Amino acid sequence: xxxGSLVLxxxxxxAIIVGFVFNLAGVLTWVDRxxxxxxxxxxxxxxxxxxxxxxxxxLAGLLHTLADGVKFFFKEDFRPPKADRLLxxxxxxxxxxxxxILLAAVPFGDTVCPGSLWRVLTLDGLEKTIxxxxxxxxxxxxxVGSAVGPIDLQVAPLSVGILFVFAIAGQGIIAAAIAGVxxxxxxxxxxxxxxxxxxVSYEVTLGMSLIGAMMIYGSVRLDDMAxxxxxxxxxxxxxxxxxxxxxxxxxxxxxxxxxxxxxAESELVSGxxxxxSGMKFGMFYLSEYMEIVTSSMLVVAVFLxxxxxxxxxxxGLTLEFGDTVLLHQDIAHIWMTVFGVVAFFGKVAxxxxxxxxxxxxxxxxxxxxxxxxxxKVLLPLSLANIxxxxxxxxxxxxxxxxxxxxxxxxxxxxxxxxxxxxxxALVRLVVWFVGSxxxxxxxxxxxxxxxxxxxxxxxxxMQA
Amino acid sequence: MKRTFPKHYPTSINAVVVSxxxxxxxxxxxxxxxxxxxxxxxxHFFINLRDMLQQNRPDPVTERLDPGISTISYPEQKRPYPDxxxxxHRLTTRADGSPRCVxxxxxxxxxxxxxxxxxxxxxxxxxxxxxxxxxPVKFVIDELRCIFCGFCVEACxxxxxxxxxxxxxxxxxxxxxxxxxxxxxxKFTDRAGKTQTENPRHEPGxxxxxxVNREHPHY
Numbered sequence: 001x002x003x004g005s006l007v008l009x010x011x012x013x014x015a016i017i018v019g020f021v022f023n024l025a026g027v028l029t030w031v032d033r034x035x036x037x038x039x040x041x042x043x044x045x046x047x048x049x050x051x052x053x054x055x056x057x058x059l060a061g062l063l064h065t066l067a068d069g070v071k072f073f074f075k076e077d078f079r080p081p082k083a084d085r086l087l088x089x090x091x092x093x094x095x096x097x098x099x100x101i102l103l104a105a106v107p108f109g110d111t112v113c114p115g116s117l118w119r120v121l122t123l124d125g126l127e128k129t130i131x132x133x134x135x136x137x138x139x140x141x142x143x144v145g146s147a148v149g150p151i152d153l154q155v156a157p158l159s160v161g162i163l164f165v166f167a168i169a170g171q172g173i174i175a176a177a178i179a180g181v182x183x184x185x186x187x188x189x190x191x192x193x194x195x196x197x198x199x200v201s202y203e204v205t206l207g208m209s210l211i212g213a214m215m216i217y218g219s220v221r222l223d224d225m226a227x228x229x230x231x232x233x234x235x236x237x238x239x240x241x242x243x244x245x246x247x248x249x250x251x252x253x254x255x256x257x258x259x260x261x262x263x264a265e266s267e268l269v270s271g272x273x274x275x276x277s278g279m280k281f282g283m284f285y286l287s288e289y290m291e292i293v294t295s296s297m298l299v300v301a302v303f304l305x306x307x308x309x310x311x312x313x314x315x316g317l318t319l320e321f322g323d324t325v326l327l328h329q330d331i332a333h334i335w336m337t338v339f340g341v342v343a344f345f346g347k348v349a350x351x352x353x354x355x356x357x358x359x360x361x362x363x364x365x366x367x368x369x370x371x372x373x374x375x376k377v378l379l380p381l382s383l384a385n386i387x388x389x390x391x392x393x394x395x396x397x398x399x400x401x402x403x404x405x406x407x408x409x410x411x412x413x414x415x416x417x418x419x420x421x422x423x424x425a426l427v428r429l430v431v432w433f434v435g436s437x438x439x440x441x442x443x444x445x446x447x448x449x450x451x452x453x454x455x456x457x458x459x460x461x462m463q464a
Numbered sequence: 465m466k467r468t469f470p471k472h473y474p475t476s477i478n479a480v481v482v483s484x485x486x487x488x489x490x491x492x493x494x495x496x497x498x499x500x501x502x503x504x505x506x507x508h509f510f511i512n513l514r515d516m517l518q519q520n521r522p523d524p525v526t527e528r529l530d531p532g533i534s535t536i537s538y539p540e541q542k543r544p545y546p547d548x549x550x551x552x553h554r555l556t557t558r559a560d561g562s563p564r565c566v567x568x569x570x571x572x573x574x575x576x577x578x579x580x581x582x583x584x585x586x587x588x589x590x591x592x593x594x595x596x597x598x599x600p601v602k603f604v605i606d607e608l609r610c611i612f613c614g615f616c617v618e619a620c621x622x623x624x625x626x627x628x629x630x631x632x633x634x635x636x637x638x639x640x641x642x643x644x645x646x647x648x649x650x651k652f653t654d655r656a657g658k659t660q661t662e663n664p665r666h667e668p669g670x671x672x673x674x675x676v677n678r679e680h681p682h683y
Contacts, residue, residue: 038512039505043535060516244495354502357509361501433514439527450544451525457541 013155017103020345025289028352030065032289035353036360072282080184080275087182092276092283095175099290102168105161106297107223109153109307109341110314113140116333131332136315153307153341154223161221162214165298166207169253172291173199176262179284180272191271194367195255195262201374202252202259208382209245212389213238213302222298226306230313233411234418235303241385243303245378250295251355252374254288258362261370296351304347307340310419321416322409550612550627553605553644554652557659563650564624564665567598571616571625579609580616596668603646607633623663630655 037044048063049056057063079088116134120127134140140150158164173196180192213235217225229235236243252259263271273284300306311319316331331339365373396403443452451457490496508531515521515532522530525543536543545551555563567584585601587594610633616625629652636642653659666673 035509038509038516038533041508041512041531041533043533043537357502357505358498361505362498432510433517435514436518437515437520437522437530437532439522440530441526442529443526446547447544448525448528450547451523454544456523457525457536457543 009151010155013153016341017106017108017155018100020108021100021103021290021293022286024293024349024352025286026065026069027062028289028292028356029068029285030062031353031356032359033064034061035356039357039360069282072279075278077278077280078275082184083275084182084184087178088275089280091175091179091182092280092287093175094178095172095287096283096290098168098171098175099287099294102165102294103297104156105154105158105164105222106294106301107152107154107226107306108297108344109337110227111139111223112151112153112337113333114149114151116140117337118334131334133315133330133336134333136313136318152223153337157221157223159221161219161224162210162298162302163220165222166203169294170199170203172253172287173203175287176272179276183272183275185275187268188272188274191262191264191268191274194264194268195272198255198259198261198370198374199253201371202249202378205245205374205378205382206249206253208379209242209249209385210302211382212242212385215386215389215393222301222306225302226308229305230308231411232408233414234305234308237411237414239303239385239389241381243299245382245385246303247299248378249374250299251358252370254291254295254355256288256292256355257359258364259370260364261367264364292352292355293348296348296355299351300344300347304351307344309339309343310415310422312336312339321412322405545630545632549630550614550617551629551631552607552633552652553610553616553625553627553649554629554654554659555603555646555649556624556626556661557650558665558667559660561659563600563603563646564622564661565600565603566622566624567600567603568621570619570621574615574619576613576615577609577611579606580604581606592667592669600646603649605644605649606642607644608639608642622665623661626654626661628654 034044036042044061045064046058046061048061048067049058050063051057079085113134116132118129118131120129122128176195176199177192180188180190180195183189213225214220216238217228217235219225219228225235232238255262262268263273268274273281276284311317312331314333314336316336317327317329318325319327396407441452443449485491511531512533522528522532522534524534524536524541528534555565558564565582567582569582569584572578572580572582581602581604582600583602584598587597587599593599612627614627617627631652633642650659654661664672
């Protein structure tokens with residue numbers, strides 16, 4: 001039943017996740033430029049400026065993204081004379097649409113119980129608002145006074161879950177193929193051929209590597225997967241090989257370096273979207289960055305615990321190892337919901353950032369190496385992963401209660417590892433940023449002497 | 465098929481043996497190498513991020529060997545030219561502000577690019593320099609033709625032309641803007657802001673004047 005408030009909730013959910021993906025995709029174009037500059041000891045683009053009176057806003061180069069968008073809209077929308085009119089216009093839409101559609105099945109937070117977000121109590125004639133905590137197990141069981149019922153924080157709580165995501169993500173191939181064929185350009189056609197064969201190949205690995213995870217989680221729904229990981233251990237610990245396979249295949253799916261054969265600039269100008277300009281090119285460009293975000297979302301949901309944080313459950317903080325509970329603290333449901341959403345989006349952003357590092361660190365594969373990697377390495381490994389997962393699961397099932405208790409403790413140890421690792425990394429980072437550079441002065445030659453006399457070459461404050 | 469090249473290249477005494485990476489399992493499995501590569505990227509990234517956040521980038525000239533971004537943001541920052549940099553020409557002046565140049569044509573003769581044009585003139589009657597020296601009515605340098613070789617400075621017997629302004633040729637809109645007349649060249653100073661030189665000029669009639677004068681017995 002679609003009641004008024006359900007429609008409202010759905011609109012809010014769509015606004016949150018689509019808004020996040022579009023904005024992060026925009027920010028990623030900036031990250032790609034600026035981060036690459038800093039990896040390569042360059043300054044990077046920082047010249048786009050908005051002048052408000054005496055104030056010069058540069059925002060560390062963020063405005064270049066804005067300037068790019070404005071440029072895309074005002075550029076000539078060129079179409080080659082012999083291009084297929086209908087398909088040429090259709091391709092960018094087909095590239096962008098599936099990336100947006102597959103967001104419907106991605107959960108970005110735990111199920112919300114609207115009745116338990118806050119309650120207004122009347123005590124001794126005084127009205128008081130309290131923020132209650134909910135139970136750890138049983139989604140919103142025993143909830144009273146709620147008109148809506150539990151709200152899943154995903155746009156469409158489909159029972160097919162990740163299968164829907166794969167079905168929709170696979171449509172991106174059609175866009176690349178159509179763009180290449182309709183452009184009437186040899187380079188575009190070659191790029192489209194490469195893109196479609198690469199994406200079809202890697203999609204097999206993408207799906208196969210997940211089967212082991214699905215077997216362990218016992219579900220194809222992404223929110224069920226995240227919930228299992230919160231109670232037991234994150235997917236990266238139970239399926240480490242699958243994590244690497246899936247991540248590799250996901251990077252390959254987004255057609256970025258080291259898998260950017262379809263748009264290899266040195267050989268194919270820019271591959272299947274060579275002939276596109278203006279906002280049509282902008283849509284391909286944006287969809288490429290959105291694919292990074294969505295693939296990161298999938299990796300987070302399946303392997304990095306989704307919205308879960310170590311030892312934080314629906315009811316609050318529970319520090320436990322095996323059956324011994326060291327510490328328990330109830331935390332209000334509304335806070336847990338906020339933590340979950342922030343944790344999910346934070347993990348996605350972190351993974352996108354790491355993908356940008358991979359893009360700027362690795363050289364491109366040769367095409368035969370690319371295919372060999374997929375069919376001769378990744379696919380057999382993912383098949384072997386399924387077999388081994390099945391055998392181990394069966395053995396653990398037969399092993400009895402002792403093994404189950406040990407597994408539970410190991411799961412909690414893995415959660416502790418994540419918590420300690422994150423805390424350590426954070427402390428290291430903070431200490432690093434508080435420290436300062438140890439400058440080594442090299443006053444050699446008359447130019448350096450002159451600069452030294454003038455108090456350094458920095459005449460004005462360094463622009464970010 | 466017969467091999468044209470020997471399978472092993474002959475080694476000479478001063479050959480450098482380059483150690484190739486072992487193609488062992490960690491390298492071939494690619495994952496440790498990926499992690500190492502990303503680690504190098506991260507090292508550079510974090511060094512530069514900290515410098516940027518602290519507004520404390522290494523100075524591009526005095527700290528140029530430090531790790532970090534050593535870019536000179538050109539219009540805002542400039543690398544100082546070294547002391548012996550040959551920049552735009554200037555015409556040095558005497559104490560009274562007139563050019564030291566005696567219009568001897570040495571510079572324009574020495575100039576391989578033929579970018580100096582001089583029109584010589586006599587001093588007016590009654591001037592104490594009349595009969596001793598000429599002066600440049602016109603002294604024009606085409607800075608587009610100039611190759612900044614410095615031969616004109618070497619050729620000058622009077623220390624009248626120098627290239628110590630520390631200025632490089634400025635980009636203009638049209639070619640005629642690059643043709644510097646005498647007045648412009650006289651206005652240019654050295655880097656300390658002076659138009660004269662430390663080398664004193666001995667005027668005719670001075671006791672220190674090295675040349676012949678009209679009271680000389682041979683005259």
